[in-house]
Amino acid sequence: MRSSKKSKTDIVEEVLTRGVTEVVDREHLKKLLLSNKKLRVKLGIDPTGPRIHLGRTVLLRKLRAFQELGHKVVLIVGDFTALIGDPSDKLSKRPRLTPAQVADNMRNYKKQLSKIIDLSSTELRYNSAWLKKLSFAQVTELAESFSVQQMLARRNFKDRYDKGVDISLREFLYPLMQGYDSVAIKADVEIGGFDQLFNLMAGRTIQKYYGEKEQDILACEMLEGTDGRKMSTSWGNVINITDEPNDMFGKLMSVRDELIGKYLLLTTDVALEKIKNIEKDIKSGKLNPRDAKLFLSREVVSIYHGEKAAEKAEANFISVFQKGNLPEEIKEIKTNSGKIEITELLVKTGLAASKGSAFRLVEQGGVRIDGEKIDDPKKLININSNSFVLQSGKRNFVKVSGKK
RNA sequence: GCGUGGGUGGCGGAGCGGUCAAUCGCACCUGACUGUAAAUCAGGCGCCCUAGCGGCUACGGGGGUUCGAAUCCCUCCCCACGCACCA
Numbered sequence: 001m002r003s004s005k006k007s008k009t010d011i012v013e014e015v016l017t018r019g020v021t022e023v024v025d026r027e028h029l030k031k032l033l034l035s036n037k038k039l040r041v042k043l044g045i046d047p048t049g050p051r052i053h054l055g056r057t058v059l060l061r062k063l064r065a066f067q068e069l070g071h072k073v074v075l076i077v078g079d080f081t082a083l084i085g086d087p088s089d090k091l092s093k094r095p096r097l098t099p100a101q102v103a104d105n106m107r108n109y110k111k112q113l114s115k116i117i118d119l120s121s122t123e124l125r126y127n128s129a130w131l132k133k134l135s136f137a138q139v140t141e142l143a144e145s146f147s148v149q150q151m152l153a154r155r156n157f158k159d160r161y162d163k164g165v166d167i168s169l170r171e172f173l174y175p176l177m178q179g180y181d182s183v184a185i186k187a188d189v190e191i192g193g194f195d196q197l198f199n200l201m202a203g204r205t206i207q208k209y210y211g212e213k214e215q216d217i218l219a220c221e222m223l224e225g226t227d228g229r230k231m232s233t234s235w236g237n238v239i240n241i242t243d244e245p246n247d248m249f250g251k252l253m254s255v256r257d258e259l260i261g262k263y264l265l266l267t268t269d270v271a272l273e274k275i276k277n278i279e280k281d282i283k284s285g286k287l288n289p290r291d292a293k294l295f296l297s298r299e300v301v302s303i304y305h306g307e308k309a310a311e312k313a314e315a316n317f318i319s320v321f322q323k324g325n326l327p328e329e330i331k332e333i334k335t336n337s338g339k340i341e342i343t344e345l346l347v348k349t350g351l352a353a354s355k356g357s358a359f360r361l362v363e364q365g366g367v368r369i370d371g372e373k374i375d376d377p378k379k380l381i382n383i384n385s386n387s388f389v390l391q392s393g394k395r396n397f398v399k400v401s402g403k404k
Numbered sequence: 405g406c407g408u409g410g411g412u413g414g415c416g417g418a419g420c421g422g423u424c425a426a427u428c429g430c431a432c433c434u435g436a437c438u439g440u441a442a443a444u445c446a447g448g449c450g451c452c453c454u455a456g457c458g459g460c461u462a463c464g465g466g467g468g469u470u471c472g473a474a475u476c477c478c479u480c481c482c483c484a485c486g487c488a489c490c491a
Binding site: 226229237254259260288294318321355356360361365366377378395 | 415433434438441442443447448
């Protein structure tokens, strides 16, 4: 973080509030953070997808802040729990992962994690290490810590129960396992998304049940994706930190205007005051939301690809979308020379999924060759060694030329 | 095991004998406009072609009734709920 002159109190205050919706023992945690005690800060990650998206970085960035304050981050890889399936904020059951998938996902994960947190000082634990060893008697014992009524207090269990939608017993076990993780690693603090609040609280209940002191809880805001719904891999509205600079930049530009402030708050280090000003200026019309988004996009892309790449991505965006120029890098495709129908060419180059949709694209005026609109779906295109740029819509380009 | 209600396009969810390739919402695509790939508005959104009130394949699988079935019947598979059996 670039907060060099801030006092510790200010830093702690920001850690406790920025992008945070709920802190469970707020005063208690604040005191701890201001003391010199080194805390064990837990974050559970379910390696359910191979990529880390911006929504997940919110929590990771929070961890980073704790690291900077000198605390010990304990990352729990839910290799065991992922096999069970997490019911959080889902109205129906989640698919379970196989051990092979988990292992595969983790390989990619570490590389991505290191872009945000300091992995060398991080304790990485797999919860199968202790959960696998529990005997059935011990599980039964653990199950004693919760009543069915308490479980049903959880909103999404309650909703499903009321609607008559299946809740498997296995799902009831999930919060218990996550809570047991806290016991196993002796967590002082646990971080999680707001949708995880129930599970985080379960950690407290279970720690207490085992006669240990209860962890404090920091629940963070959920980040909306490009379409305004919660960012989630299964919705396909994610911005992955592995996305190429141009792609990442473009996705950020398509975020809804109302979310600009939230994105700045949750995914960048931009100072709180500056964010406030940006929001204010957008509201008053002094600042064009487009420019605020350019700023946001540059910030985020810089974090994952460096400032140079961010500048380049911005220049590319302005050139292509604001000025309508051709992008710098266009995919090139070589095909057989000769005459070919435009619709067939679109399918061949991957710009259209089927001839029917290619037909529609042309009819709707979305197809251009070297900038010139093609309006006849039957048009024959002559392909020879001279290349030309085939364009579908505003953002799909392919350079086509014939083989000799 | 018995009973009830279900299984429809990427998802949610209509339709319950015929213009149903299937209302609608979300997602997605194209266009207009703009401040950007925001918002808004318009159109599109199974596949094929000689592009047409065209052909083909589709509504869990299979079979049947009918001029005609996503819609009715039989059967199989799967899901949920309830009941029972067994402890």
